[in-house]
Amino acid sequence: MEVENEQRLMDEIRQGNKDAFRTLVNPLIPKAYRTAYMMLQSKPLAEEAVQNALIELYSTIVSGKEINKLYGWFSRLLAHRTVDIARKEQGYKITVDIDGMEIQDAASTPLESLLRKEQSERLFESIITLELNQRIVVGLYYFQELKIEEIAALLDIKEGTVKSRLYHARRKLSATLQQAQGQAKELTI
Structure with a gap:
């Protein structure tokens, strides 16, 4: 706008x-x-x-x-x-129901759309397994597009702490997604 x-x-x-x-x-x-x-x-x-x-x-x-x-x-x-x-x-937890959530994309074919939806769901499922402090910095950095210094000021923590949480969250997400990808390959064989 x-x-x-x-x-x-x-x-x-x-x-x-x-x-x-x-x-x-x-x-x-x-x-x-x-x-x-x-x-x-x-x-x-x-x-x-x-x-x-x-x-x-x-x-x-x-x-x-x-x-x-x-x-x-x-x-x-x-x-x-x-x-x-x-x-x-x-301490509050509730079961996560991602079936009703759709992440919109601009896929050109139904197959691409389905693949992107599956990837988005896997990514989302992986993100919600992160610890709360990692989930928060990932959400603020990638979804709300805040800068590291803005996140640090918002959470009242050091910029290095934000970077560290992002680093560990990325590593965990990478491992989780690679594991899921490996399991998907095993199912197709």
Whole structure:
């Protein structure tokens, strides 16, 4: 969405147009939900994180605060709300149902689409096996596209700690995915 269009919609929101808010945030919600779900491993908690971020975004817009880069601002806001919930619910676990989740792609054939969906599911299943602190940095870095220094500031940890968690998460993901790939080859033989 263009910056001018975002600013126009925010002005309309300040004037009480609720449809303008819907128009502004609808493109942000699917990615935000997938990211929160990946980090929290719970549909209700992911919904809560996204809802909290949307409420805070709405309040900020209505209060008149100027937001220049909506996507970046909302990504950081969502990251804060997700981390807040993760810290609060650290012991909370729920079974993961990824059957209903679809990661959209631009595959050109049904076979490519099926293969990408299977790869996405394997990657997602691998990510959710990571420890919470690794899942959080992976989500913030790859899904919310935050920089290492932003993640460090958000989590109140050192940049080296963020890099270390990313490194160990990548190694674990690589091993898990290679193992899954090996098992898939055995099944086809």
